[in-house]
Amino acid sequence: MISVTDLHKSFGKVEVLKGMSCEIAASEVVCLIGPSGSGKSTFLRCLNLLESITAGTVIINGHNLGDPKLDKITVRKDVGMVFQQFNLFPHLKVLDNIMLAPLKVGKKDRLATEQKALELLEKVGLSDKADAYPSALSGGQQQRVAIARALAMDPAVMLFDEPTSALDPETVGDVLEVMKRLAEEGMTMVVVSHEMGFAREVADRVIFIDEGLIVEEGKPTEMFDNPRHERTRAFLRRVS
Amino acid sequence: MGDLLTYLPPLARGAWMTIILCLIVGVAGSILGFVIGLARASSIGVLRWVSAIYTNFLRGIPLLIILLFTYFALPLLIPGADFSQLMSGAIGLTLFVSAYIAEVVRGAIESVPRGQYEAAEALGLGFFNKFRYVIVPQAMRVMVPPWVGILLAMIKDSSLVSVIGFVDLTQAGKIVGTTTMQPLWAFVVVGAVYFFICYPLGRFGRWYEKRLSISLARPPDTLQILMPAVTGLLEHEPPELPESPESPRDAGGTT
Numbered sequence: 001m002i003s004v005t006d007l008h009k010s011f012g013k014v015e016v017l018k019g020m021s022c023e024i025a026a027s028e029v030v031c032l033i034g035p036s037g038s039g040k041s042t043f044l045r046c047l048n049l050l051e052s053i054t055a056g057t058v059i060i061n062g063h064n065l066g067d068p069k070l071d072k073i074t075v076r077k078d079v080g081m082v083f084q085q086f087n088l089f090p091h092l093k094v095l096d097n098i099m100l101a102p103l104k105v106g107k108k109d110r111l112a113t114e115q116k117a118l119e120l121l122e123k124v125g126l127s128d129k130a131d132a133y134p135s136a137l138s139g140g141q142q143q144r145v146a147i148a149r150a151l152a153m154d155p156a157v158m159l160f161d162e163p164t165s166a167l168d169p170e171t172v173g174d175v176l177e178v179m180k181r182l183a184e185e186g187m188t189m190v191v192v193s194h195e196m197g198f199a200r201e202v203a204d205r206v207i208f209i210d211e212g213l214i215v216e217e218g219k220p221t222e223m224f225d226n227p228r229h230e231r232t233r234a235f236l237r238r239v240s
Numbered sequence: 241m242g243d244l245l246t247y248l249p250p251l252a253r254g255a256w257m258t259i260i261l262c263l264i265v266g267v268a269g270s271i272l273g274f275v276i277g278l279a280r281a282s283s284i285g286v287l288r289w290v291s292a293i294y295t296n297f298l299r300g301i302p303l304l305i306i307l308l309f310t311y312f313a314l315p316l317l318i319p320g321a322d323f324s325q326l327m328s329g330a331i332g333l334t335l336f337v338s339a340y341i342a343e344v345v346r347g348a349i350e351s352v353p354r355g356q357y358e359a360a361e362a363l364g365l366g367f368f369n370k371f372r373y374v375i376v377p378q379a380m381r382v383m384v385p386p387w388v389g390i391l392l393a394m395i396k397d398s399s400l401v402s403v404i405g406f407v408d409l410t411q412a413g414k415i416v417g418t419t420t421m422q423p424l425w426a427f428v429v430v431g432a433v434y435f436f437i438c439y440p441l442g443r444f445g446r447w448y449e450k451r452l453s454i455s456l457a458r459p460p461d462t463l464q465i466l467m468p469a470v471t472g473l474l475e476h477e478p479p480e481l482p483e484s485p486e487s488p489r490d491a492g493g494t495t
Binding site: 048050072073076077079080081083085087088089090091100101104105146149150153 | 363369377
């Protein structure tokens with residue numbers, strides 16, 4: 001589903017990703033962990049071209065992101081993204097937030113789109129909020145709407161960029177619950193997260209990134225209980 | 241006073257010319273300013289560069305000079321062009337106003353948080369859809385109050401077109417005042433007419449602002465930041481958005 005080979009990313013003279021390679025299979029749930037500034041968010045943002053790729057190849061759902069003739073929109077239709085700050089559109093009601101992309105990008109039928117949006121809202125447990133504006137929702141509710149909005153495009157892959165870091169502790173659970181259900185349904189997910197509990201419980205694989213490189217990867221149990229690298233151990237000691 | 245009544249028709253004609261001029265400039269200047277403002281905020285270097293020269297250049301020249309230029313010099317540059325005074329005045333004012341509107345549009349668009357662009361892009365919205373459905377509606381709320389302020393200032397600045405011999409409201413007032421030997425009354429009437437042209441626009445601005453803030457539930461701080469820019473404009477200062485520590489004044493702009 002996702003194949004990354006020797007990915008480099010520089011901002012000016014600063015090299016943030018220093019040659020990362022990994023393969024992610026369909027229906028796999030991968031958690032990226034690592035200290036802040038390690039490049040895990042940048043890695044995620046390269047996967048849907050929010051950041052341009054400096055060198056290396058990324059192939060995602062059959063699209064080669066390095067291809068200069070590639071239309072970014074075709075990639076983004078296949079890749080949903082959930083942001084730390086939700087980034088809901090504040091001038092649109094919840095339902096319109098979800099329907100905007102299918103209507104304008106997917107050019108779908110309005111009635112069917114609305115039906116789908118309502119189903120997605122039900123799925124994230126917010127059926128009663130269809131006509132609310134984002135500002136009337138709690139952080140956790142906004143993030144669940146953001147997940148529904150990304151799902152409305154029927155993506156093949158979902159990227160989560162620290163989806164619970166900006167939330168009040170009591171609303172984190174609802175969001176993780178939605179993500180867990182999504183994982184169970186077989187969605188391919190790449191999650192940058194500090195939620196070690198979620199990584200341990202839901203992820204098929206955990207990748208530890210430090211200073212722009214993949215230090216170590218493995219099954220969550222191996223990674224958390226028996227990390228091989230000293231840097232991984234040091235990081236896990238600090239976060240747990 | 242009785243004399244003045246017989247001179248009301250020329251005053252009315254002058255007022256009508258001012259209204260026509262302002263309508264043309266309001267529409268043309270707004271469209272041109274909006275497009276240049278988009279160029280100012282675009283990610284394409286050349287567009288940003290050209291539009292920056294445009295706005296900085298026009299904001300650095302007195303309106304009077306622009307008007308004299310469009311009337312006396314522009315026809316020399318365009319062979320065969322025969323501009324009426326209305327046309328020259330409209331072109332000059334449009335250029336002037338569009339530069340200010342462009343800056344307001346740029347500021348408003350740049351005030352929309354980065355995350356909104358990214359969310360729109362991540363959903364696959366293309367350039368047009370992103371601006372049309374995500375960025376501009378949010379920027380609208382920020383840009384409308386100073387925009388109305390610029391148009392109000394423009395109505396009053398339009399009195400300068402009398403220098404190129406266009407008989408607008410001001411020029412008509414001057415003529416009537418001299419002929420009747422009653423400049424006091426003539427200019428009171430002229431001032432009152434300007435007020436009644438401006439006032440509805442100010443009211444419209446307030447109404448539109450309210451309407452936007454009802455449908456848009458975001459913290460209202462952006463408006464408060466921009467209000468000083470409006471008052472600044474009414475006093476002919478460039479609308480540099482975050483500066484100007486003055487207290488917010490009525491956007492109705494009847495100064």
